[in-house]
Amino acid sequence: MTTSERGAKVVLVDIEGTTTSISFVHDVLFPYAKENVEKFLRESWERDDTKQIVQDLQQVHQFTDYKDTLNTTPANVDVGLISGFVRYLIDQDLKVTPMKTLQGLIWAQGYANGELKGHVYEDVPAAFQAWCAAGLRIAVYSSGSVAAQKLIFGNSIAGNLQPYLSDYFDTHVGHKQEKQSYENIANILTEKPEQIVFLTDIPGEAAAARSAGLQAIILQRPGNAALTDDQKCSFDLITDFKPLQSLKLPENKHVA
Ligand SMILES: [Mg+2]
Known part of the structure; x- marks a missing residue:
């Protein structure tokens, strides 16, 4: 299934464990x-x-x-x-x-001063590029402050990725495991919740997003916490952004 088949207009990305290794922080x-x-x-x-x-x-x-x-x-x-x-x-x-x-x-x-560079996995810049080329908006939602998010992407090991990003959200919009936060984000983005695909490493965040009507996919990056069998059955899983970059999303397990 492709992002267009999913009717996606926005890809909403978490940072730690999703675009960036947890160990970087x-x-x-x-x-x-x-x-x-x-x-x-x-x-x-x-x-x-x-x-x-x-x-x-x-x-x-x-x-x-x-x-x-x-x-x-x-x-x-x-x-x-x-x-x-x-x-x-x-x-x-x-x-x-x-x-x-x-x-x-x-x-x-x-x-x-160049002593710090934001870590992003090597598949991230290509996916950002592909999504933008496909007309999708890319937004960030992380518990780190918006200022810190902009520093990571603006000074990443792959260069300045900020031009790909349209919106940034931190916990001012609400906590990441609460349904209301995702409703707030959809409202601010003025998109239907089902047209937003949220990428994260945390099942509780994916569940909250889905309860607000968003589509959610879980990243299994190296170093991320292991998932239970139940969680593996409940969510779409990917190990990197490559399947999304070629616009072949895993089959949607839970279409509302
Ligand atoms: Mg995370």
Whole structure:
């Protein structure tokens, strides 16, 4: 079955585990932020945006091992202390907003100076090209911020892929395992839900998308979590974008 037979007008792609290896985030982006946080803070310590982040970080220490160390007057807070706190938050996977904001700034600098390149699987650029040539719109939906999404695709190992992408969604539109989020996306895209094909590695996301009327296909990339037999029976599965690029989609198992 082809995308045109499916009546698809938009391909909505997840990032981690779909266009990009899960290990890129854990093995490249997080270590990069940890390695560069001290240098970044030292260079930007007097900047207003950094001052605000440091102030916000001091508000989130209560429930951490840093509750006593950071419970001090602002004058005693220095680059070393805040850097250690940020590395700790990353290690503990405590996704507090000021830490995410700071990580975003560190990554933006890394992409800008060429030290970071966004990982995409090698079949992704060709599929993007084929879908655009076929008149499909391509949109992104990821729990990473829209700013981070644009950095990954704008500075990818395959060059700037942003020209292929028409829309970006993060959790401001809703959480990825909630039906309402996909209804919101369809509304914003002004397309019928059934004309949107969502590609993801997470069955819970695929199920939420499908309950909103979207078509959903699950990626089985290397390193993705294994699926149960039930999940394998319930969803269309692909190991890369090549079957979609040649417009031969697997048979649709669940047409509403
Ligand atoms: Mg994913």
